[in-house]
Amino acid sequence: MIERLSDIGERELLNRIQKFMPSGQINDDTAEINPKNQKLLLNNDLLVEDIHFNEITASPQDIGWKAVTSNFSDLASSGVDKIIGITVGLVVPPNTKWTWVKGVYEGMKEALDRYGGDLLGGDCSNGAQKILSITAIGTLGKLRLHQSNALPGDYIIASGPHGLSRLGLALLKSDPILEKVKLKSSMKEQAILIHQRPKPPLEALETIRSCKPQDISWRAAATDSSDGLLEAIKNLCKQSKCQAHIDAESIPRGNFWPKGKPWDDWCINGGEDFELVISLPPSWAKAVLKSLPNSYLIGYMKEGKENIVWRNIEKLNINTSSHFKHF
Amino acid sequence: MIERLSDIGERELLNRIQKFMPSGQINDDTAEINPKNQKLLLNNDLLVEDIHFNEITASPQDIGWKAVTSNFSDLASSGVDKIIGITVGLVVPPNTKWTWVKGVYEGMKEALDRYGGDLLGGDCSNGAQKILSITAIGTLGKLRLHQSNALPGDYIIASGPHGLSRLGLALLKSDPILEKVKLKSSMKEQAILIHQRPKPPLEALETIRSCKPQDISWRAAATDSSDGLLEAIKNLCKQSKCQAHIDAESIPRGNFWPKGKPWDDWCINGGEDFELVISLPPSWAKAVLKSLPNSYLIGYMKEGKENIVWRNIEKLNINTSSHFKHF
Numbered sequence: 001m002i003e004r005l006s007d008i009g010e011r012e013l014l015n016r017i018q019k020f021m022p023s024g025q026i027n028d029d030t031a032e033i034n035p036k037n038q039k040l041l042l043n044n045d046l047l048v049e050d051i052h053f054n055e056i057t058a059s060p061q062d063i064g065w066k067a068v069t070s071n072f073s074d075l076a077s078s079g080v081d082k083i084i085g086i087t088v089g090l091v092v093p094p095n096t097k098w099t100w101v102k103g104v105y106e107g108m109k110e111a112l113d114r115y116g117g118d119l120l121g122g123d124c125s126n127g128a129q130k131i132l133s134i135t136a137i138g139t140l141g142k143l144r145l146h147q148s149n150a151l152p153g154d155y156i157i158a159s160g161p162h163g164l165s166r167l168g169l170a171l172l173k174s175d176p177i178l179e180k181v182k183l184k185s186s187m188k189e190q191a192i193l194i195h196q197r198p199k200p201p202l203e204a205l206e207t208i209r210s211c212k213p214q215d216i217s218w219r220a221a222a223t224d225s226s227d228g229l230l231e232a233i234k235n236l237c238k239q240s241k242c243q244a245h246i247d248a249e250s251i252p253r254g255n256f257w258p259k260g261k262p263w264d265d266w267c268i269n270g271g272e273d274f275e276l277v278i279s280l281p282p283s284w285a286k287a288v289l290k291s292l293p294n295s296y297l298i299g300y301m302k303e304g305k306e307n308i309v310w311r312n313i314e315k316l317n318i319n320t321s322s323h324f325k326h327f
Numbered sequence: 328m329i330e331r332l333s334d335i336g337e338r339e340l341l342n343r344i345q346k347f348m349p350s351g352q353i354n355d356d357t358a359e360i361n362p363k364n365q366k367l368l369l370n371n372d373l374l375v376e377d378i379h380f381n382e383i384t385a386s387p388q389d390i391g392w393k394a395v396t397s398n399f400s401d402l403a404s405s406g407v408d409k410i411i412g413i414t415v416g417l418v419v420p421p422n423t424k425w426t427w428v429k430g431v432y433e434g435m436k437e438a439l440d441r442y443g444g445d446l447l448g449g450d451c452s453n454g455a456q457k458i459l460s461i462t463a464i465g466t467l468g469k470l471r472l473h474q475s476n477a478l479p480g481d482y483i484i485a486s487g488p489h490g491l492s493r494l495g496l497a498l499l500k501s502d503p504i505l506e507k508v509k510l511k512s513s514m515k516e517q518a519i520l521i522h523q524r525p526k527p528p529l530e531a532l533e534t535i536r537s538c539k540p541q542d543i544s545w546r547a548a549a550t551d552s553s554d555g556l557l558e559a560i561k562n563l564c565k566q567s568k569c570q571a572h573i574d575a576e577s578i579p580r581g582n583f584w585p586k587g588k589p590w591d592d593w594c595i596n597g598g599e600d601f602e603l604v605i606s607l608p609p610s611w612a613k614a615v616l617k618s619l620p621n622s623y624l625i626g627y628m629k630e631g632k633e634n635i636v637w638r639n640i641e642k643l644n645i646n647t648s649s650h651f652k653h654f
Binding site for chain 2: 027028029030031032033034035036037039040041042043044045046048051052074075077078087088089090091120121122123124125126127128129131133135137140144145146147148222223224239
């Protein structure tokens, strides 16, 4: 018999969820943290079924993993040192299977075990569709990154290639567009893995911190490319009041990434790559490019109107307006 | 023309929401807090339309106010000192009016202005129904309250009368049950106010802290009565492994509160009264009863099975099982 939440009731559901958080809010009114005189970073993200995830392309464990790691990606973009934990607000229709809820918590727990932090607390409620609301908390390290910290003269770097997550989605949905191309099977596997089990760019952040030249200050701008590379660069421009100059030939296509349509578009607008997009002084940028094997120099910040100025745009098969539109 | 979210788009929506949080996550990836070597309390609560609120009985401003103050009530139940702020995950269908969203943020801002704390960040997404997911953070004061801190021998105290919020709901819904009784108009006004604009029990907590006899330690159990007085007492029993002995005549009916059906039930199962239910040593309890004018002694903790033992139960017109059931 399939056990649904309407069969087990709210109290029993909370008891079961509590097993994923030995101490914490579920069996008390609040969770407690003890940050020892450190500044904290906080991030809240919503994941809504059929907008941010669906059950065709992701298992419950994948959804839990991705909910946590996408939040950690935001913490990384601001310069997190150590992750403290998360609170989870879970909305689920009464006909949801218990195994689905369990799977989501298992996936979250896997991500916490891998990257650190505890399940601090949360709430669970009946609702019309599945929704996860995660608030992640971590301590701030020695490099405080802001979207607004870019300056004219900076290099713009991506911590890794872009488009693979979007390719993974297309593969999982058996998108007919893929019938026209032949892809290496290792690339397909990597794309699906990146889509279902993205890694937050915590190691990239560590490398960036470790290779700063001593003679310059701790000033760098960053955001992550969760809403697409183009969106990330636009946000850096807007918040820093800078103009980004990008050569179309420098966009971070991975190895063996095809050219043309839809590949260029997936690279810059695909989203969910969870790489860092950083704007930093040339000497530091050069050190990062050397130390971070998968990183790409994609352009430069200059003075000017807060937008992107393209070179060789005719070589790109893209729509340069953002695809980030959920309403 | 009525402006709906589908007309203004996600980017403009976030721009408008950002005006409620001059610095914070909306225009960066995270918010930052600086707790100065203090322990922190965290709470996450979900409010789902048609389960926790509806537009018939509450304005958008009321919903925002209540979302914040119900979280602050949880922080108070654990012994908060100073409120730091909240993050807000807001899910809204695209046909929602902008004025609704604006009203909710106005209500939240009102509560923050009244009780302290900042709007630290959050997220906003399209979804099938309106949902608010709030995570509230505050520093811990000198009295750490836990649901599990009760001991046999304790007195059980409620920081105020119960049932008024439930009466307020009945009045707002023009419940026919009210046709049989004549209520003072001042009581009706108070009930509606308590239902729409509940106050978190922060002052009660301050009084409890201030009147502890010097010769006993800082040990007390507490929770709030957001899910009903009976549910609160049951949780204290369960988490503390104690038995509560309650005289039916001692339940905290307010002045002029009618007896019988449904009044007894509304008093103990109505919910959303947001009072503290505290279990503490007799000498401290007596001091609280003296210092907190609206407080009630409702019973005693003893050794025994983790439940409630009633005296004079025949004088109550109630269902003693909990009404807390959302699935």
